[in-house]
Amino acid sequence: MLLLRLISESVLMALHALVSNRLRTSLSLLGITIGIFAIIVVFTAVDSLEMNVRESVETLGNDVIFIQKWPWGGGSSEYKWWDYIKRPKPTLKELAQVEKRVRSAHACAFTVGTNKTIQFKNNSIENVSINAVSYNYDKIVSFELAEGRYFSESESTSGRNKVIIGAAVAANLFGPLDPLGKSIKILGRSFVVSGVIKKEGESIVGASHDAQVIIPVNSVRKLLDLHSRQLDPMIMVKAKEGVSNAQLKDELRGIMRSIRKLKPLAPDDFSMNETSIISEKLDIIFKVMSIAGMFIGGFSILVGGFGIANIMFVSVKERTSIIGIQKSLGAKNYFILLQFLFESVILCLIGGAVGLLVVYALTIIASSYIDMKFVLTYTNILIGLSVSIVIGIVSGLFPAYSASRLDPVEAIRAN
Numbered sequence: 001m002l003l004l005r006l007i008s009e010s011v012l013m014a015l016h017a018l019v020s021n022r023l024r025t026s027l028s029l030l031g032i033t034i035g036i037f038a039i040i041v042v043f044t045a046v047d048s049l050e051m052n053v054r055e056s057v058e059t060l061g062n063d064v065i066f067i068q069k070w071p072w073g074g075g076s077s078e079y080k081w082w083d084y085i086k087r088p089k090p091t092l093k094e095l096a097q098v099e100k101r102v103r104s105a106h107a108c109a110f111t112v113g114t115n116k117t118i119q120f121k122n123n124s125i126e127n128v129s130i131n132a133v134s135y136n137y138d139k140i141v142s143f144e145l146a147e148g149r150y151f152s153e154s155e156s157t158s159g160r161n162k163v164i165i166g167a168a169v170a171a172n173l174f175g176p177l178d179p180l181g182k183s184i185k186i187l188g189r190s191f192v193v194s195g196v197i198k199k200e201g202e203s204i205v206g207a208s209h210d211a212q213v214i215i216p217v218n219s220v221r222k223l224l225d226l227h228s229r230q231l232d233p234m235i236m237v238k239a240k241e242g243v244s245n246a247q248l249k250d251e252l253r254g255i256m257r258s259i260r261k262l263k264p265l266a267p268d269d270f271s272m273n274e275t276s277i278i279s280e281k282l283d284i285i286f287k288v289m290s291i292a293g294m295f296i297g298g299f300s301i302l303v304g305g306f307g308i309a310n311i312m313f314v315s316v317k318e319r320t321s322i323i324g325i326q327k328s329l330g331a332k333n334y335f336i337l338l339q340f341l342f343e344s345v346i347l348c349l350i351g352g353a354v355g356l357l358v359v360y361a362l363t364i365i366a367s368s369y370i371d372m373k374f375v376l377t378y379t380n381i382l383i384g385l386s387v388s389i390v391i392g393i394v395s396g397l398f399p400a401y402s403a404s405r406l407d408p409v410e411a412i413r414a415n
Helices: 002-020 020-056 094-100 153-158 167-174 245-259 275-318 319-330 335-368 378-404 407-413
Strands: 064-068 105-120 121-135 145-149 162-165 183-187 190-196 212-216 234-239 271-275
Touching: 020 275, 020 335, 020 378, 064 153, 064 245, 094 105, 094 234, 121 275, 121 335, 162 167, 162 183, 190 212, 234 245, 245 271, 271 378, 275 319, 275 335, 275 378, 319 335, 319 407, 335 378
Parallel strands: 121 212, 162 190
Antiparallel strands: 064 234, 064 271, 105 121, 105 183, 105 234, 145 190, 162 212, 183 190
16 A cells, blocks of 8 residues: 555656646657657558558468469569470360369369450540459459349350459449440450449459459450460469368379379479468568668657656756755655656656557548558557657656655755
8 A cells, every 4th residue: 555655646746747847748748759659650551551461462362272384472583484484374274174183172263364445335444454264263252243243154154245344444434324234345346244343442462353354264265365475374273161272282283294294203384373472472571661660660769768868857957956855854765766757657658649649640541541441550559658668767767766866965955
C-alpha cells in the first residue's frame, strides 16, 4: 500500500508539473510525437504493403503448381535463360495427358494470356488482357460472377464463342447497358457475353479479373498462335485436399518427363512454379524494408529523446528549491527519482499517443483515396507505446537520478 501511495503521489506531482508548464510540455511533446510518428508510419506502410501484396499472391493459390517454360525468380544470378529459352512450351495435348495420369490433383487447366483490343459497336478498349482457358480454370482460380454463368463443358470443348468479362471491362464497354447476351469483337470474331465477374479491385501482382476477359481456349486455337514467342502458356494443377505441393510436384515431374520422353539423366525441360517462390522473395524484401524503417524512425526517436532529456534537466533546475523542501520534509531519494521519471514517461506516452493518432488518421485518409488497404495494427500500436515508455525511462533516468541526489540544504539555497 505504501508503494502504491508513493507511485500515485509521484504520478500526480508529475502531471501537475506538466500542466503548470504547458508551453514547455507542448514543445517537448512535439519532438517525441514526430519521432513515434516517423517510426510507426514507416512500419504501418510496410505492413500494409506486405499485407496487400500477400493477399494478392494468395489469390493465385498456394496449393497450385504452374507448369511453364520459364521458372519464376528472374532476378537470380543463376537464372540460366540461355537454357530455358530452348525449352518447349506446355501444350493442350500435354494437358490432356496430365489430366489422364495425375492422381493427386483436384483439377488441371490450360491458360494463355495476351493483350488485344476488344470492341462493342462503336466502343472499344485497347490492350485488354485476354485469358484463353480450358474448362476447369474456374476450379483452380477463384473468382465470383456478379451475373451470368461460366462456360459449360460442351461450350469449352467445342470452342463456342462465349466470353466472360471483368467488371471494369463491362463498365467501360457497355456503360449502363446489360452486357449479358451481347456480342463483342475479339481477335476479329464475335463472342457472346455469358457472364460478368464481380468487381475485385486493383491487385498489386496483377491478378485482378476486373480488366480481363476469359474465353475458351479452343475458340481461339485458329486465331491465336499458341506457340508464338510472345505467349507464355501454362498448365495449372491444383492439389487435392490433404496433398502437399511437394507430393504433387513429385508426381507431376514424373508425368511430364514421361510425356516428353526425357532420358533418366537429362535435366527437366520445364519449370514447376508455385506461390511459395514469390513468398520467399517477399520475405527478403520486406525484411530489408523493415530494417530500413527502423533506422529511419530510430534517428527521429533519438532526436526526440535528446529533447526530452534536455527538458527534464531544465525542469530539475527550475524545481531545485522545491526538491530541497521536499527532502527536508522527509522525502526519500527514490520518491524524487520516481517523480521526475514518471514525468518523463508520461510526457513520452502522451507524445507517442498523439503520434499514433496522427498515423491512424492518415491510414483512414489513405485508404479512402488509394485503392489499397492501410491498417494500423495492434502490434504497431504496442510498439509505439513501448518505445515511448523506453524513451521516457532512458531520457528521464539521469535527470531524475541527479535530482534525487541533491543535498537538501544546498537545494533550498539554490534560488
